[in-house]
Amino acid sequence: MNVKILDYRTFVILAFVLISTGCFVHAQVPKGGKEISDELLGLFFEDINYAADGGIYAEMVQNRSFEYDPTEQQGWNPFSFWEYMEPGYSYGKISVETSNPVHKNNPHYVVVDAEFIGNYEEHEGKSGVGVKNLGFDGMVVKEGDTYNFSVFLKQLSESPITLDIGLQGTDGTVLAENKIQSTAKNWEKYTTTLVPSQSRDTTHLVILATTKGKFAMDVVSLFPEKTFKNRPNGLRADMAQLLADMEPKFVRFPGGCLVHGDGLHNMYRWKNTIGPIEQRVEQRNIWGYHQTAGLGYFEYFQFCEDIGAKPVPVVPAGVSCQNSGGTWRIGGKGQRALPMDEMDEYIQEVLDLIEWANGPATSKWGSKRAAAGHPEPFNLEYVGIGNEDKMTPEFKERFTMLYEAVKEKHPEITVIGTVGPFLEGEDFDKGWELSNKLRLPMVDEHYYIEPDWYLGNQERYDAYDRKKAQVYLGEYASWGNKLYNAIAEAVHLTAIERNGDVVRMASYAPLLAKKGHTQWSTDMVFFDNTTLCPTPNFYVQKLFMKNSGDHYYENVVKFSKKDTTLAASTVMDSKTGDVILKMVNAGKVPKNMEVNLSKFKNRGGNAKLTVLTGDPEAENTIEDPGNVVPVTKAYSVDKNFTYSAPAMSLSVIRIRTKT
Structure with missing residues (x-):
């Protein structure tokens, strides 16, 4: 074998060509960090608060097919509106x-x-x-x-x-x-x-x-005609662009409680939402209004592709919501399970979803995707099964059947399980027991809780067993849209980044709420027909999404750990080489944090600083959507420097490699 050794000049030219053509895409990663999820933060979409029809779905005609019914809202009929x-x-x-x-x-x-x-x-x-x-x-x-x-x-x-x-x-x-x-x-x-x-x-x-x-x-x-990306049967352009600009890594859909529905007849069945709109099955929304299914599975997947986010569909686990029938109380007895003689057909329905998303255009269900205008696969990686379900024997039996069927037929798909609606309690414990028994790759945790909890529980995921299932924090919020709520959530997100090796994904919920039509008080973006109102919570989510990394570093930012109003995280994006500092002060006065960048070579000098701060009681409204917004400016950093974090603030410093 003849081996030709390149001379120095040839080597330099070759390296230049490789770099300029994008063959070298990752920066050198300093030692001392740990790999974390590179798809940590995304969006959760549910058709609640008129988020779909009358919201992001751009159809302007209400009750376009004359299917409104008095069982949906008192006084409604096919001629309503x-x-x-x-x-x-x-x-x-x-x-x-x-x-x-x-x-x-x-x-x-x-x-x-x-x-x-x-x-x-x-x-x-x-x-x-x-x-x-x-x-x-x-x-x-x-x-x-x-x-x-x-x-x-x-x-x-x-x-x-x-x-x-x-x-x-x-x-x-x-x-x-x-x-x-x-x-x-x-x-x-x-x-x-x-x-x-x-x-x-x-x-x-x-x-x-x-x-x-x-x-x-x-x-x-x-x-x-001007829908998002000019898609027919498309999305409201300004709203979809607002979400696209967040740069989410994934989108979970079509919802939470919406998925398992208000009784078995009301479960969200994905096959009812594809094909020509005149052939889709409309039905009552679990939140008390109507869903046309015009925004269906094809449109969800198309939107994910359009914004570069991974699709995370969630299907029922063969049971309805435990609060079905309007009980809406803890421990409600409304959960109903599909009869066992229907489970084979339902399991096939879930398997067909994967074929529809990933199968060749020549396959039975892949051909339906191709007929809708997308012959290429959507490259589905995740499927959630179940949502906040009560851990009854009926649920466990049906979930196990579904999980084992998907695992056997599609081992390339990561199935996300569920551990109930709360951060602790009977369903949470039983959900984790089932996860450990089945060796699930990932489970979906949910919690809505007061903002002070986030300040006092920054170590929640530190002790999670890395040998067990990873976590998808699919729904969380701090019960409010004031700046203080958003800053408390920012504290939690620094802990999520620190534990990005066990928390694979996280998404705030709910996402959208139309003025005058809300069923849930805490939301990320409020809107009417002309105005979008991003909340302070939205800006926290956006700042973390747009400044995410894939490696985490301890002790770059130092402060008193006894002060629970302070939090920080340091990540590096290996694709760009940028080092990103996120520093949170949930206190009432400015506080200093000490920054040491010695782990990172060629860092210092010019950087970019973005700060979200203000009155803790401040919030944005439809009338004044710009009351609380982040401000970005150039910022100079040294290897070692002191940062004074303003009271009630999230500060993001993005530091590029010196050139």
Whole structure:
């Protein structure tokens, strides 16, 4: 064998080429640290507080398929949020029917009979018979933007019927208008576009028959063309971008209690949420409203891919919520289990999910993903089974069956178990017992608790056995959206980073809450149709997400350990070589911290400092969303320096390698 030794000049040139082409992507990692999870912080999404329909899902028509029901909210019916119209002395009638729907999964539709149309020239404004949709607290439109309208129609009279499709202000001003003509005797989808001449915060959609006739109508939809990434059936652009800018490592979906549902009939079944929207199964939301499933599994996975986050779907463990039936009390007896003779079919449903996400386009379920526009696999790595479940014998039996089936068929998938809704107690202990028995790779812990607990329990994960399951802290918050709550959570996050070798992932919850429609008081982002209001809690999460690392170092930042109002963590991102210091002061006065960067070569000089601070009682509101925001500036550091942490603050110092 002839071995050619490169001369120095050749070696330098080769090294330069490799570096410039990205072949060398990791910086030298100093000794003395420990590897931690590189996917530590992400997002938890649940359709609570109108987070999906009327929220991040960009559909503007409420009750678009006439499926609202009084069992969801008192007074609701299939015609809720619609108004019947007979302008210009026209008259007719309208009814909700079920005899011949667009699809069996979408049983209700409206029949409009335009019996007489007034003379347009004799009356001010439009003449016709039709309906108006009020949207979710109205519809926001922008001048010059395009809005895509679609509807399924079926002609029930002999002659074609002309329909005026328009956007109308609350004062009656016509902002945009176009025409379609119903001609098909069977259900057919019709589309048009609307471009408003003015911007309005409260607009309604009007569908008006201007010629006599009878027709059936269903799945009435209006989407802004400018959705996030311009996806059809997509997401509200500003809200999705706000989340994307956080740079989360993963997104857990479709929720918590939403998953196992209010009774077996209400469990979230992923297959009901894919395919054409007219074929998806709508149902009552466990939080007391309606979910169209327009934001379904394909859209969740697509969003994860669009923002570079790993998908973490959670499926029921074959049981419903223990608080089913509206009991909502600790130890409620509402948990119901799927009959054992249905478990084989349900296990296959979970296995089919993995094939749908990862299988080739030629497989049965992979082909359905490909038909939706994504022939490549989604590269699913995690599946959660169960959510905050009561550890009954029925749960344990069904969870074990599901876990063993996934483990056997898909050993490449990490299954995440559950250990109940609290940080301790009977379900927590029994959940960990089951985890240890099955040797689960990961379990999902949840806790909502007062902020002082986070200050006094910074060592929670220090003593966790590293030989047992890793932890996904799937839901946590400190019962409030004031700055003090956020700073207490920042203290906890420094401990999470310190224990990033056993805590694999963590996500604050809930994520989104619409003004006037909240079922949960503590949330990360409040919003209405025009404004996003990130809370101080949001900014803490974002600062930790955007300044994460994969190696943790002790004793870089020193302070009195007896002072529970102080906390700090030091991580290094091996991809960039940056060293990141996070220092938290939950006290009422500034306090000094001593920083020693001697572990890290070529560090010092220019850095970037971001500080979130203010009155501990301060919070952001829809009216003043910028009351508490982080401030970033250039900052100079030495090998050794003293940092004065402001009262009630999170400070992040990002230090790059000297050049």
